[in-house]
Amino acid sequence: MAGIEKASAPRSGAHTVIGSSIVIDGEISGDEDLVIQGTVKGRISLKESLYVESSGVIEADIETANVEVSGQVTGNIAASDKVELKADCKVVGDIRAPRILIADGAVFKGNVDMDVKATKGK
Amino acid sequence: MATLDGSTIIGESILISGSLAGDEDLTVRGRVEGTLTLTRTLVVEPTGMVKAEVQVKNCVIAGVVVGNVTASESVEITREGRMVGDIAAPRVIIVDGASFRGRIDMGEVDVGGERSAREEGRPMARPVARPSLPSRPAPAVKPAEPRKVEEKSAAPALARPAVPPAPVAMGSVKRKVLVKTKK
Numbered sequence: 001m002a003g004i005e006k007a008s009a010p011r012s013g014a015h016t017v018i019g020s021s022i023v024i025d026g027e028i029s030g031d032e033d034l035v036i037q038g039t040v041k042g043r044i045s046l047k048e049s050l051y052v053e054s055s056g057v058i059e060a061d062i063e064t065a066n067v068e069v070s071g072q073v074t075g076n077i078a079a080s081d082k083v084e085l086k087a088d089c090k091v092v093g094d095i096r097a098p099r100i101l102i103a104d105g106a107v108f109k110g111n112v113d114m115d116v117k118a119t120k121g122k
Numbered sequence: 123m124a125t126l127d128g129s130t131i132i133g134e135s136i137l138i139s140g141s142l143a144g145d146e147d148l149t150v151r152g153r154v155e156g157t158l159t160l161t162r163t164l165v166v167e168p169t170g171m172v173k174a175e176v177q178v179k180n181c182v183i184a185g186v187v188v189g190n191v192t193a194s195e196s197v198e199i200t201r202e203g204r205m206v207g208d209i210a211a212p213r214v215i216i217v218d219g220a221s222f223r224g225r226i227d228m229g230e231v232d233v234g235g236e237r238s239a240r241e242e243g244r245p246m247a248r249p250v251a252r253p254s255l256p257s258r259p260a261p262a263v264k265p266a267e268p269r270k271v272e273e274k275s276a277a278p279a280l281a282r283p284a285v286p287p288a289p290v291a292m293g294s295v296k297r298k299v300l301v302k303t304k305k
Binding site for chain 1: 129131132133134135136137139140141143144145146148151152156205227250
């Protein structure tokens with residue numbers, strides 16, 4: 001189910017794909033969907049959605065609207081809309097987003113913060 | 123779906139700064155800054171901008187590249203392509219309309235053999251050309267000889283071809299004189 005959704009909806013809008021053999025060490029920023037099948041170290045900041053596929057490995061702080069993780073992420077994730085940890089993903093780091101979904105089978109270690117406005121107020 | 127496997131695309135609004143390495147084809151429609159190392163082909167599309175030290179197998183530039191490009195096979199700058207930097211590749215293709223500023227190194231170019239052949243050819247041509255000046259066969263030899271010389275030393279080459287017309291002028295003067303005497 002989830003796989004079909006991923007394949008149809010986001011892919012049409014995703015212009016950027018980081019292939020499985022690609023290693024990026026540095027900063028990625030942009031205003032469009034990003035699909036990562038390779039390795040990224042550093043920082044990712046997007047205004048749209050980030051898809052970390054099962055072959056994707058990220059060692060970076062992430063700042064986006066949406067994040068969907070099927071691969072490995074080490075670093076803090078801050079999303080303005082939603083973070084989704086799919087089955088078989090491995091995430092180490094803090095997550096901050098109004099909506100957080102963790103699927104059965106996902107491996108996660110870190111803090112979760114859904115009440116973004118409250119923490120800002122405090 | 124199939125196109126997603128093994129091909130990397132950097133979209134128009136994406137900026138990557140840092141180092142990028144990989145073993146697959148890469149298409150850049152956005153911006154990449156830093157270093158770019160691939161074992162396959164880099165394609166910089168018209169909207170793409172690469173400000174990086176680039177090391178690839180093949181490189182096709184239809185966008186903007188600022189930085190040095192080293193390719194193990196070829197570098198091609200297309201009609202829309204603009205590049206500033208040095209190119210090192212065995213094959214370099216720059217098409218009409220492309221703009222490029224920098225140095226090109228195609229590796230070992232066998233220029234030595236050609237030069238020695240030209241130098242041998244020149245002294246042979248000169249002795250033939252000079253004594254033949256007053257005689258008619260001179261123009262037949264001339265066209266080949268001045269071209270070779272012009273490449274290296276323009277001044278002496280230009281001076282010599284100017285001489286042969288002289289006998290023709292002399293001849294015309296003589297005829298005029300003959301006409302006058304008849305009248």
